[in-house]
Amino acid sequence: MGVVNLTKGLLRMGDCIDHGQKGTGLGYGSARYPTLKVKGSVRMHRAVYCLHNGLRLEDIAEQVVMHTCDNARCINPEHLRLGSQRENMLDMRNKGRGVGNIRYTLEQKRLAAALVKSGLSVSAASRTCGVGRVTIINFMKEGQVNG
Numbered sequence: 232m233g234v235v236n237l238t239k240g241l242l243r244m245g246d247c248i249d250h251g252q253k254g255t256g257l258g259y260g261s262a263r264y265p266t267l268k269v270k271g272s273v274r275m276h277r278a279v280y281c282l283h284n285g286l287r288l289e290d291i292a293e294q295v296v297m298h299t300c301d302n303a304r305c306i307n308p309e310h311l312r313l314g315s316q317r318e319n320m321l322d323m324r325n326k327g328r329g330v331g332n333i334r335y336t337l338e339q340k341r342l343a344a345a346l347v348k349s350g351l352s353v354s355a356a357s358r359t360c361g362v363g364r365v366t367i368i369n370f371m372k373e374g375q376v377n378g
């Protein structure tokens with residue numbers, strides 16, 4: 232699997248590229264990247280950013296890789312940009328994602344709801360999409376009300 236393939240063939244500009252993993256926490260994927268000469272797994276969006284821009288992970292150790300698309304599952308290098316931790320906090324706050332006020336993207340919620348409708352349990356959809364169970368349930372209720 233690989234970023235090499237990603238950047239050569241599968242790259243679709245403008246669209247988010249899902250890393251295809253379950254994802255952890257906010258939905259980041261992680262993988263081993265031998266080309267970056269690091270041991271253990273690396274958060275995929277960070278690794279992709281480095282590979283795409285010809286950087287090493289050490290080069291961005293003090294900085295965060297932000298998603299301009301606000302989709303933590305996305306590894307499209309065109310949607311990634313470097314920012315400071317402070318910038319990231321401000322960005323999160325602007326998007327209403329500050330600590331204690333977690334919001335999810337519409338895409339995430341739609342995907343989770345679709346999974347539940349297709350027969351997955353709410354818990355499984357929650358883990359898969361990184362969306363809280365209550366959020367999924369509420370989203371599906373809203374969806375019914377709004378048709």
Ligand SMILES: [Zn+2]
Nearest residue numbers: 247300305310
């Ligand atoms: Zn994206």
